[in-house]
Amino acid sequence: MSGVMKRMGMIFRAKANKALDRAEDPRETLDYSYQKQLELLQKVRRGVADVATSRKRLELQLNQLQQQSSKLEDQGRKALALGREDLAREALSRRAALQQQVTDLETQHSTLQGEEEKLTLAAQRLQAKVDAFRTKKETIKATYTAAQAQTRIGEAFSGISEEMGDVGLAIQRAEDKTQQLQARAGAIDELLASGALDDPSGMAKDDIAAELDRLSGGTDVELELQRMKAELAGGSPQQAIEGGTGQGQSQQQPQDTPRLDKQ
Amino acid sequence: MIVRIMGEGQVKLEDAHLTELNKLDDELLAEMENGDDAGFRATLTALLDAVRRFGTPLPDDALEPSELILPSPESTLEEVQELLSDDGLIPG
Numbered sequence: 485m486s487g488v489m490k491r492m493g494m495i496f497r498a499k500a501n502k503a504l505d506r507a508e509d510p511r512e513t514l515d516y517s518y519q520k521q522l523e524l525l526q527k528v529r530r531g532v533a534d535v536a537t538s539r540k541r542l543e544l545q546l547n548q549l550q551q552q553s554s555k556l557e558d559q560g561r562k563a564l565a566l567g568r569e570d571l572a573r574e575a576l577s578r579r580a581a582l583q584q585q586v587t588d589l590e591t592q593h594s595t596l597q598g599e600e601e602k603l604t605l606a607a608q609r610l611q612a613k614v615d616a617f618r619t620k621k622e623t624i625k626a627t628y629t630a631a632q633a634q635t636r637i638g639e640a641f642s643g644i645s646e647e648m649g650d651v652g653l654a655i656q657r658a659e660d661k662t663q664q665l666q667a668r669a670g671a672i673d674e675l676l677a678s679g680a681l682d683d684p685s686g687m688a689k690d691d692i693a694a695e696l697d698r699l700s701g702g703t704d705v706e707l708e709l710q711r712m713k714a715e716l717a718g719g720s721p722q723q724a725i726e727g728g729t730g731q732g733q734s735q736q737q738p739q740d741t742p743r744l745d746k747q
Numbered sequence: 748m749i750v751r752i753m754g755e756g757q758v759k760l761e762d763a764h765l766t767e768l769n770k771l772d773d774e775l776l777a778e779m780e781n782g783d784d785a786g787f788r789a790t791l792t793a794l795l796d797a798v799r800r801f802g803t804p805l806p807d808d809a810l811e812p813s814e815l816i817l818p819s820p821e822s823t824l825e826e827v828q829e830l831l832s833d834d835g836l837i838p839g
Contacts, residue, residue, distance in 0.1 A: 487772030488779065489815040490751070491831050496816050 511628060521614045528607045535600045542593045553582045576597060601704040749805065750798055751813035752820075758802025768797055779827055787824045795820055 556579040563571035748765070751757045759767075771794040778786040795817060816826050 486828065487769065488831070489768075489772050489778045489817055491776075492816040492818065493814060495831065496813075 511625045514624060518614070518618055518621055523615060525607070525610050525614050528603065528610055532600065532603045533609055535596060535603055539593065539596045539600060542589055542596065546589050546593065549582050549586045549589065553579050553586065556582065748815065748816060748817045749813050752760045752795055752798060754819035755820075757805040757813055760797060760798065764797070764801040768794065768801075771797060777795045779824060779831075780825065784824050787827075788835060789824070791818065791819065803828055 489525035556575045558570040560579070563569070563575060748758050748760050748762060750760050775787065775794055775820045777783075778790055789837055798817065818830065822830075
């Protein structure tokens, strides 16, 4: 396909890539929008809580009214048992007034319950929408980041055809990886040699240990040398040293060993 | 395949329809290059109609890159010529 459709598509993609670097970061806008949605959700949840609190209050009032109603009923029964029909009538008429209030409150209660259910459902739906938005937002952010990377790659390979760009990129990646591995190997060798890294084989020693070994090895050689000198001279090692060097410096100068020949 | 009609939105097209659309698209390009205004208008209308007929519209909030883009129905020959020139209508 080489018609208008394809050519326009190519032009727009090229422009979109160029525009990407200049445009404000859409990821921040998305995060802000998500934040706003969370606040809205919070408001809806608070609304649900308010309605639920009102419903609870109504339930408490209903309980109280019903208790009063039973109390009046008992009083009426007792009054009747005592032959006071007038009192019983009074109690029952008060109870009837209470019953009216109970009915009214029950109507309000059921209305509130319906509202609460609707609001809870709305909150759940909103929660689902916000969750979906969060997923979409992350996808868009990832796509944007990928597009940015693609733009940079595209710029790096400007002048080379798309296909060649891909091949070149693969080669570049392989080269980078190789260089990285080589650099890492070199760095590890240096670190092992300096003693900053422990050699898992336990064979390598750090420079201080190596120097100490060298020094103590040298001392052993010195001691052996003194012993041999003493044997040859037939005297104590100390005398031999003094006699051998004249100035008692042989302990500090292992290179004096050739003096043995002169003795 | 996702096709965008500028100013209208995106539609999803089955690849089977591409052959027919390609013919119209090539005609459109030829008319545009020849400066055939009447032909351009007729072919663009036919091409857009075909895309609308074969395609399923994508929801407005869909985030799909378009593989093909078509000029808006009101586009003039000059506008499309300018769009397809090196700089295009949108600077950048």
